[in-house]
Amino acid sequence: MQKIRHDLRLSETISPFGVGAIVDIRGESLIAPDTSWWDRRIAPEITCERLVASIGGGVLRQPPTHADRPGSDTASLLYWRFPAWRFCERCGKLSQLTRSDKGRWRNSCDCGGSLVPMRYVAVCETGSHAQDVPWFKWAHRGSDAGVTEEVRHCRAYKKLRFERSTRHGEGLASLRVSCGGCKRSRSLAELVGKDALLRDGIRCDGRQPWEREGAAAVVCESHLVAVQRGATGNYIAERVSALDIPEGTPRSLETADKIRAHDLYERLVADNGGPRSEQIAGWIAEELGATPEAVLAVALSASEDVDSPLLDLKDGEWAAFVNKIEAGHDRVGGDFVVDGWAGDGLAEEPAELRRVLAGIGQVRRVREVRALKGFRRHSPQADFVPADLDRDPRHRSVYPAIEMFGEGIFLRFDERTLSEWESDPAVRARANILIERRAQSPWAHRLDAPEPRFIALHTIAHLLIRRLAFASGYSSASLQERIYANSDRADKTAGILVYTAAGDAQGTLGGLVRLGEPRHLFPLLIAALDDADVCSNDPVCIESDRQGSSQLNLSACHGCGLISETSCETGNRLLDRQLVLGGSEVPGLLESLLRAVREDAGER
Missing domain, CATH: 1.10.10 (Arc Repressor Mutant, subunit A)
Incomplete structure (x- = not known):
């Protein structure tokens, strides 16, 4: 075991460097094992009953933290070296083991050059497994013309080298693995073709790099594919978060x-x-x-004789927010404090705005718990790998989690106005474009159903985040959204929460929540709509219905509606300015509001 001390932000242990992720640290390539390898004594338990119930039980544990420079006795997480194969940057020699010199570990070659991890690893297409490319075996396979008896029986394990040469071409063709014993040489261009590893007789081990040999419960028949170790598709984290609130009854x-x-x-x-x-x-x-x-x-x-449980985490949150808004000034305290504005509290605002908005909540304090359920590799359709791979039935599954404290702004929209608007045939036809594309995509079913109200409120949240970034003191990447928009239930929801959270127990500094007062918020909302009314990519953007990943955006691009993907619940998908501001004979939800404000400004 080699001790390499490196600090990660607490949130990075959930994503992007959580269980199963490959991390580049100080010239090393490491991978995080599952939580069965954690020392439970240094990982404090986090309580959030709502979140635990949503993931089917288990224990939430926070990775260890420290407040000063790390020392030899500082609590830390274990990471495995992956890939194990490395090459010397000076002589090109390929090896798997770190050298030990007088009890000290040295990540260097005999020639004095540093060892660099090989840039390619093998990932199976459907099983979400990962393993080293067996470079010696691969180098001595390939076309029959090059595999002589000398190559077939070669045992020169210590004479393998990684070479760069432009004599054989550019790109991958210039990178080769050569054997100094039998003189066999293969280009990496032969590594990345379809079923290239299968043709060389290299099959999936059916396990993760940190699991022992024979740990696989079943034989994996999936084909391996060689990928660059830093490719984003190697790790697709599946996270879940919940606001820790006193859950209201719908x-x-x-x-x-x-x-x-x-x-x-x-x-x-x-x-x-x-x-x-x-x-x-x-x-x-x-x-x-x-x-x-x-x-x-x-x-x-x-x-x-069936109970009526809360359908998901957001149902209880919605009910709690509604109760807080109707209660007005919050004197309860705790980790969920919301001052509500509704009815007479909005009387001084424009009539068009009061017609659309039913209430506002200044979320002065809220606790959010984020957990990593597991991950997939290569594609969203691959098998799910849980964050805890301990197969002992007596063992309670452990999920990495962090708690964040923050502030935010909650907007509740008028249900009657929304229902009337979304019953318009032109509005439903516009939303059906995304509904059909979501149904045709092999992975988009994970996203919320893009009914008209969801698309409109989701887009409004993005526009508001872009404007709040100028006024709140937080960058847009620090702001998060949570969309409550569903009409296919007894309790219809129609609202958005824009919030920010930090890992410190004291939370954030108040720059966002102070903008939740109507006298500050409404001018910001109108300014956000005014910004989005004309995009720098218009008329192409406003007339488009095919933008974004898998064409799951309509009229929305980086010039108007997109924000940081980490801030968005759906990864910058299911957005459309037309359903907010109108266009192409589609009435926008807030189209009349912007028109009325402009007419009023013209009269003045």
Whole structure:
């Protein structure tokens, strides 16, 4: 074991350098093993019941941290050298082992040159496994014309070299692995072709680089592909985050509980859809302020005896935000503090804005917990590898996690206005473009369903983040979004949260939350819409319906709607300015707002 001390930011241990990721440190190439290799004594447990429940149980643990320069006794994580094969930058000799000189480890060749990790590794196409390219074996395989008896029986393991020569061409053709014993030489151009490793008889080991031989539960039949070790596709992290809030109960569940507690409910269930059901449901609905349809739906579900759980993490968050906004000034304290503005608190704002916005929340303090569930390699369709590979059934899975404290701004949009807007045929036709592309993509099903309200609110969040970066003191990469937009539920959601968070327990400095006051926020929102009304790439951008990765953006580009991918829930996908500001006969959600503000400014 060689001790190499290097500091990583705490957030980097989740992504991009979490379990299974390859890290370049001080000329070394290392890979992070799964959490079964962690020393649990130095990794404190983090509590977040909502997040643990969403990932199916387990334990959240934070990687160790330190506040000063690291020493020999500083708690740290273990990393494995990968790839094990390296070459001398001076003489080109290929080797796998680090030299030991008088008890000290030396990452250098006999000639004195530094050892550099080989730039290619092997990744299987569907199993998410990774391994070294067996360079000696590969160098002595290939076309039958070059594989003589001398090559086939060569055992000159210490005479393998990595050479660069332009005599054989440019690019990969100029990079060769040669054997000094049998004089066999192969170009790396033969390494990267389709099924190149399969033709050379090199198969997947079915394990991760840090797992022992024979650890594979089943034989992996997937084909290997040679890739550069730093390629982004080698590591596709699957993360999940949750706001640690006192989870609110959605209105539909509260109404359902009141209906079940009503004196006439048993008579309604007993009638079981009979001739008096509608009359009884009408009486209950009139007393509780609900609809007869809602009452009948609760009664029909009684026989199923199924609880009504929160569908996902965002449902409880939405209910909690709504309760906070309606409560006004927050005097509760704790790790979830929100001052709400609604109704009379928005009376001085333009009528067009009040028609669209139902409330604003100044999120003065919020705790976010981020966890790494696992990763995939090569493609989003590859097998999922959990962050904990311990196969002992008695072992509770451990997930790397960090807690962040921060501030933010929450916007709640008016449900009636949104419903009327998204019922327009032109709006639905525009959104159906992305709905169809998402359905055709082999991986885009992981993204939220791009219904009209989601696309519009998602785009507004991006526009607001771009404008807040100028006024809040935070860069756009420091701001995060969380979109609440779903109409296919009993409790329809329509809101956005823009927030920033830091690993320090004291949180952030307040530069964002102070802009959540209506007198500051509304001018910023209007300025954001004004910025996006004309893009530097117009008219190409505004008339486009094929932009971004897998053409999952419509009218949105780097000149108007894109932000840092790490700030976006969907990686800068499912955006469209037309559904916000209008265009091509498509009415925009905030089109009338921008027009009214401009007309008012003209009159003045």
